Amino acid sequence: MNRPLLSYLSYLFCAIVIAGCSSKEFDEYYARPDDLEDPIYQQLEAQGNFTNLTRLIEKANYKDILGKAGYWTMMAPNDEAFERFFQEQGISDVNEIDSVMANKIVRYALIYNAFRTERLSDYQSNVGWEEDNAFRRRTAYYDGFETKTVDGNEIVVASSNRNNAPGGDPYIPGDNNNKYLTYFVDEFMATNNLGAYDYNFFFPEETYTGFNVLAAETVAADIIAENGIIHEVDKVSLPLVNLDQKLEQSPNYSIFRSLLEDNLVNYVFDQDATTTYQNFTRNTDQVYVKVYDPALSFSPNNENFIKEADNDGQSDAYTLFVPQNDVLQDFIDEVLLKNYPSLDQLPKYVFEDFINAHMVQNAVWPSIAEAYSNALEEDIRIDINTEVEEAEILSNGFFYGTSKVQESNLFFSVYTSAYLDPEFTLATRLYNDGSGYREIISNINSRYTLFLPSDNVLRDLGYDYNINREEWVFTDPATGNVVTGTIARSRLLRILYNGIVPTPNDELNDLSGSGIIRSGDFDLPGEYIKWENNTVYAAGNEVIGDRVNIIGFEDQRNGRTYYIDNLLQFSEEAQGMDIMRLAEEPGSEYANFYNYLRNSPLYDPAAGTITGVELGTSYTFVIPNNAAIEQAVRDGILPGDPATGTPEFNPPLSGQQDQVADFIRYHILATRTASDDGLLSGQIETLRRDGIGEKTYIGLVTSPGELSFVDSAGRIVNYIPSESNNLADRSLIHLVDNYLLYTE
CATH class of the missing domain: 2.30.180.10 (FAS1 domain)
Known part of the structure; x- marks a missing residue:
């Protein structure tokens, strides 16, 4: 063996040894901790009293999901809960539950995210946790697409997943319209001044314990799992219907539903929903979204809340008051159709208003029902204790079946x-x-x-x-x-x-x-x-x-x-014309004042206009009678002969003309119309300005049948009833027994 090859083999052997050591250390470092609790599925198995639930988890194909990682809260019915459920359903054991029912039970028991008991009452708002402001959570269950008969035709329907607000979209792709589960915990109830009465109003046969999940009691809370939290409950909860489904299934409220369906519902083709449906089912049907009228406070088939924030459905829900058929039929006959031959002749807005009168965009708790207003901003006029025949918590709100129609302002x-x-x-x-x-x-x-x-x-x-x-x-x-x-x-x-x-x-x-x-x-x-x-x-x-x-x-x-048979017409002529007509009557007590007015620089005799007086603006004209005008001449307030009180209606000097103009302005109250009805009192601005251009005022004292004016000198001037309360454009013209004196 040559040296290069030997060196290479030695290097390769060392690399393998080192790699083996690194892999071992890596596995040890990232290995699942020995003290970590098992996932939800394994925990349920280990507890020993969830054998029925684990079987259904398997049937629903959720074993893999709940047996690995994740982040869930499970409201888990124990075996005793299932024994009661079997009796209620008329079945012998879990084997008679098919995969469809298994899915409903398992997925409706699953809440997104893991919540210990102390967090269930807190609302996950966009800005952080809001303590003790939640009583509902979104579950893993949703209805999806349904085939319905509409106008004699079978179509595939999806529900709105948003309220159909003007300019909004009632269907958002990717939102499955998941149903909510309601629970009752002490922290939320106490903070919101609620208690056992509110719980038992909906579940009269159950006991409020401080932690109820719908009709169930919590047996054991906060069982920790690797992938979430388990709360053991003593009853099985099937997915609740929503308000739309409740109406569809309840013959006692069929008339109310028909008012909705016939007038305020449309089935609108939706391409996004159609694509999703066709990809999922491989069918070619088109999908129509059931859309409620945008004028309504909410869409009864929308499982979400308002969606101003992603999780706002945790903290509130809708309420629908629905009158039973007999009382609603009486209302239709006696009120709605008093002047119309049939319901199809009524304007659409009548149906919108009627339904909104029975809608509340909040969860109306029974013990504090008087604190809520309907969608028309009216108080609730249905007695919760005596006029509610049926009360239910539903997946998207509270339902009250009533023996009374909401007596809306619009109808009475x-x-x-x-x-x-x-x-x-x-x-x-x-x-x-x-x-x-x-x-x-x-x-x-x-x-x-x-x-x-x-x-x-x-x-x-x-x-x-x-x-x-x-x-x-x-x-x-x-x-x-x-x-x-x-x-x-x-x-x-x-x-x-x-x-x-x-x-x-x-x-x-x-x-x-x-x-x-x-x-x-x-x-x-x-x-x-x-x-x-x-x-x-x-x-x-x-x-x-x-x-x-x-x-x-x-x-x-x-x-x-x-x-x-006619209209209450407003006047389109200037107030000076009305004063002129009063002055031209035989023996008129308005004559002296009018003669000063018509000769003053303020007045246009052809049009009857007075400088500073605008049509369409409120005024009160306080006009001294002839004797009062003559007294003003004697007192040197108006031009004329002080010895005899004879007026000088057309004074030659400009200073005297200004004197007349200021006198007239001080007798015209601006921006207010005063009568002897007691509706107006206090200091009222006049048209006159003082020496530095500031406003001047007259005091007004009035009560039913009395009317007096107090000038800046403190003098009281009284109206003369038989000659007063003359109508003019947004004005009244009064005759008084003295003149108003302005003093700096």
Whole structure:
């Protein structure tokens, strides 16, 4: 043997020896520690009381998964739990359970990630753990694709795995819509002021122990395995249905379901779902996603929660209140179809609102149900203790079967008179289009009177909606001029707001006398309107010379709706014209003030405009009577003869003209309309500015039937009731018994 070959063989031998030593050290270093617990499957085998469960794990082909690495929590039913399960299912032993059922039991018992007891109540938020804010976890089980008969045709259907929010996607590829498992642990329950009552409301035959998994009690917790945690439970849990499936399986709620299915569900072809299905099954069927209307608060077939965060389903769920068939049929007959011939004639938004009234985007716990609001932001008006006939925890939320329909504001308020009557679609459209009017008049906790014009009345007076262009149109009946869009909408908004009147004491239930009242909401005052001998009118009606007649009425929970034959028109003329007409009446007490006004540099006699006074803005005109004007002349406040009090309406000197202008400005209250109804008081800005350009103010003192003004000198000026409360554009004109004196 030559030396080079010998050297090579020696080198090779040494390398093999070294490699063998390194492999041994490597294996020893990375070997499974002797004290490491066995994986879940082996642990269950070793425990000795999970023989049925391990058999099902094998049938479900999960032995390999649970016998190796991983990260799971298993709610493991023991053998005693299975003996009860066999009796309930009418079978003798585990051999009668097929692989499909085995998959359901095993996968629904498996929770993603490993959680000791102390972590089950914590929510895995995007920013970290939130202690004691979780009561559910996502399991390994999901339904997948199903074949259903829709409109007489068999199709393959997948459920939405997101809520169908406007602009969103109701189906996200790769999300299997896994079902959730609910549990009840003391830490979560105590932190959220919940207890045994809440648990037993859903599981009345069970005992709350402080760690229940649905109807099961936890026998042994926190059994450690190499690939997760085992919690031993005494009952077998089959995958729960979701809210959509509950409705499908429950004949007692078939009418509610039909309202949903017939009006708010579509089956939409989805290419991603189809590709997944075809690759998995080798079938050629197309897949349709069952999609709920985007106006709904949530999709009842979506197993996820809102998905604002990946794990938000751990901390909350949906709630659906569903009235039984008999009470719902009564509601349909007495309310929904009071003015419509059949359900298929109702606008779609009625179905959306009705279903949303029964939806809560939270888990409504029985003991604190009053703390929640439905999707319409109304309180829950169903008595949990007396009007809930069935309560179930489902895979994606809480289900309450009820003996009562949620009494939503939309169906029991003055708003309802327009909303559920096809003769008032134009008014309803405007109420609903973001104006805020719907929210005002449907508030069941406040009383209103609504003056409601029909579509025919609105069209006869020039108002309509162009559906094709999606815009309002106003054609002036007198001139034929047409305005569209925002201008037309603003006109009608103002007119309809005149017809919304807060009446906490039913002040307008008797219109046989006469009076004045402020329209609009208390928080956003409107204009004043008047009534006399069963007619009503606003400032514009006085200008036009017509009034509004009552042609019928309907009483609702929060007030009365009057049906009217005309519109409560706003005035489009300047307030100076109204003062002029008051002054021109025989023997008018407004004459002296008006004569100063019409000769002042503030006034345009042709247009009736007053400098500083804008149309469409609220004002109060405080006008001294003739005697008060004469006293102002005697006091040297106005130009004229101080000895006799004779006014000088057209003073020659510019200083005197400025004196008149300041006097007039101090008697015009800006931005507020005050009457003798007690609704307004305090310091009110005037149009006058002081010597350095600062605002000046008048004090307002008012109560029902009284109205006084306090000037800067502390003098009190009282209104004269019989001559006051005159209507003008967003204004009232009052006659008072003295003049207002401004002092620096």
